[in-house]
Amino acid sequence: MLAKNVFLRAQEKTIAYFEQAGIVLSNEEQQMIEVADFGLNELEIQGLELITYINNDYYCAKELVLFPNQTCPEHKHPQIGELQGKTETFRCRFGKVYLYVEGLKTKKIQATVPTSSKNYYTVFNEIELNPGEQFTIPPNTLHWFQAGDDGAIVSEFSTTSRDEYDIFTDPRIKRVPEVSE
Amino acid sequence: MLAKNVFLRAQEKTIAYFEQAGIVLSNEEQQMIEVADFGLNELEIQGLELITYINNDYYCAKELVLFPNQTCPEHKHPQIGELQGKTETFRCRFGKVYLYVEGLKTKKIQATVPTSSKNYYTVFNEIELNPGEQFTIPPNTLHWFQAGDDGAIVSEFSTTSRDEYDIFTDPRIKRVPEVSE
Numbered sequence: 001m002l003a004k005n006v007f008l009r010a011q012e013k014t015i016a017y018f019e020q021a022g023i024v025l026s027n028e029e030q031q032m033i034e035v036a037d038f039g040l041n042e043l044e045i046q047g048l049e050l051i052t053y054i055n056n057d058y059y060c061a062k063e064l065v066l067f068p069n070q071t072c073p074e075h076k077h078p079q080i081g082e083l084q085g086k087t088e089t090f091r092c093r094f095g096k097v098y099l100y101v102e103g104l105k106t107k108k109i110q111a112t113v114p115t116s117s118k119n120y121y122t123v124f125n126e127i128e129l130n131p132g133e134q135f136t137i138p139p140n141t142l143h144w145f146q147a148g149d150d151g152a153i154v155s156e157f158s159t160t161s162r163d164e165y166d167i168f169t170d171p172r173i174k175r176v177p178e179v180s181e
Numbered sequence: 182m183l184a185k186n187v188f189l190r191a192q193e194k195t196i197a198y199f200e201q202a203g204i205v206l207s208n209e210e211q212q213m214i215e216v217a218d219f220g221l222n223e224l225e226i227q228g229l230e231l232i233t234y235i236n237n238d239y240y241c242a243k244e245l246v247l248f249p250n251q252t253c254p255e256h257k258h259p260q261i262g263e264l265q266g267k268t269e270t271f272r273c274r275f276g277k278v279y280l281y282v283e284g285l286k287t288k289k290i291q292a293t294v295p296t297s298s299k300n301y302y303t304v305f306n307e308i309e310l311n312p313g314e315q316f317t318i319p320p321n322t323l324h325w326f327q328a329g330d331d332g333a334i335v336s337e338f339s340t341t342s343r344d345e346y347d348i349f350t351d352p353r354i355k356r357v358p359e360v361s362e
Contacts, residue, residue, distance in 0.1 A: 022203035024274070024312035053315060054270045054338055059240035061270065061338040089235045089242065093205070131205035134234060157235055157242040157338060 002037050010035040014049040014065045021094040021153050023063060025051060038073055039174040045114050048072045052161070060086075060161040064154040066097065066147035071114055074100075074121050074144035074169040080162060085139030088158035092129035096148030099127040102141050111146040120170035129154070142169065183218050191216040195230040195246045202275040202334050204244060206232060219254055220355040226295050229253045233342070241267075241342040245335040247278065247328035252295050255281075255302050255325035255350040261343060266320030269339035273310035277329030280308040283322050292327040301351035310335070323350065 011033045018025055025033075034050050037043040049065040066072070077086035090099060098111040103125035110128065113121045123142045127135050137143050145154075192214045199206055206214075215231050218224040230246040247253065258267035271280060279292040284306035291309065294302045304323045308316050318324050326335075 022275075026313040029313065053272060054317065056268070056317070058268055058340045059270075059338055061242065061272075061336075087237070087239055089240075091234060091242075094203075132207040132210065136235065136237070155242075157240055159239045 001039075002035060002043070006037075006043060007035050010043060010047075010049055010067075013067065014051075017065045017094070017151060017153060018063070023093070023153065029053075038168070038170075039172065040073075040117070040170075042114075042116060044070060046071050046073050046117060050156075055161050057160060060156070060158045062156040062158075062161070063093075064090075064152075064156055066095075066145070066152045066154070068149050068151045069112065069147060070151070071111070071146040072144060073114075073117060073173060074123065074142055075166045075173075076140055076142045077162075078140050078165060078167055080165050083162075084159070086159050086161060087136065087139050088156055089134055089136040090129065090145070091134035091155040091157070092131050093153040093155055094131060095150045095152030097129040097145050097152045097154055098148070099129055099135060099137075099143065099145040101125050101127065101135075101137060101143045117170050120168075122169055182220075183216060183224070187218075187224060188216050191224060191228075191230055194248065195232075198230075198246045198275070198332060198334060199244070204274070204334065210234075219349070219351075220353065221254075221298070221351075223295075223297065225251060227252050227254050227298060231337075236342050238341060241337070241339045243337040243339075243342070244274075245271075245333075245337055247276075247326070247333045247335070249330050249332045250293065250328060251332070252292070252327040253325060254295075254298060254354060255304065255323055256347045256354075257321055257323045258343075259321050259346060259348055261346050264343075265340070267340050267342060268317065268320050269337055270315055270317040271310065271326070272315035272336040272338070273312050274334040274336055275312060276331045276333030278310040278326050278333045278335055279329070280310055280316060280318075280324065280326040282306050282308065282316075282318060282324045298351050301349075303350055
């Protein structure tokens with residue numbers, strides 16, 4: 001469970017990232033910034049901050065923030081019944097992101113695999129995204145991503161998000177965030 | 182047909198708007214900026230500039246630029262065969278946009294209806310969008326929009342774009358852009 005002070009500090013930092021990049025959020029949206037530590041209790045190492053602009057039956061748009069060298073752990077978006085898994089386009093807006101997907105292992109990857117979860121990172125096909133660059137991840141494809149030294153802001157355009165169905169390689173991970181009082 | 186010098190000047194202005202707002206486009210994307218005068222030959226009054234980041238079978242993401250007081254003429258996105266019309270979310274990133282949709286007429290609208298096409302603007306339910314504000318337009322709904330005095334940048338998140346099927350109220354309008362040499 002994410003301690004409330006950790007959560008609030010992360011929200012404030014996220015707002016500062018958006019301001020720095022000239023991305024305007026309404027006051028209501030600022031309150032709704034999600035902070036996910038995936039139940040691993042090391043937010044600055046493995047974690048993700050995000051705001052969802054719209055998530056309807058057809059499409060979804062989010063803005064993701066990663067603090068310096070912060071990593072979103074490896075996962076995939078599976079098919080749910082007759083619904084195809086999520087397809088998502090990551091567009092780097094600020095900073096730098098190292099994205100890893102299934103495929104040929106990049107010989108010398110630039111990210112650092114989080115030590116505490118080393119065994120749960122299994123795909124190493126590296127795509128480096130700088131501002132103005134983007135990549136589309138097909139459904140049901142394992143992926144993880146890490147920010148560079150200055151953090152990163154990533155716009156995510158996708159089919160409908162159903163985060164509760166995401167499958168993480170690390171079996172300890174719970175996606176749905178909980179905050180303790 | 183849009184004269185090549187008008188087209189190139191509009192592309193350059195659009196790039197300057199993006200730069201001003203801290204929105205980074207790749208060099209390739211800068212070359213692909215669309216300039217639409219809708220065949221009306223008064224680009225600064227009725228026109229639209231845009232870049233499409235992604236348009237696949239599921240979703241679409243674009244960035245729209247409107248010059249000061251520039252208007253995107255009234256149109257709707259109809260059903261095509263079994264495909265539902267486009268649903269689209271407009272999110273204001275910079276400047277101000279007056280959006281008009283079907284519904285109760287706003288008593289005193291803030292935009293100025295373009296004189297040359299006066300009869301082809303028929304919906305006047307006003308939604309003012311400032312940075313951080315957004316609105317989702319249902320399929321098959323007439324709408325038009327105009328920037329305020331400083332121009333505007335609008336992120337559009339939507340279902341698949343099929344611009345060639347758009348229905349404009351003004352029968353003189355051709356959506357697909359042509360540029361003369």
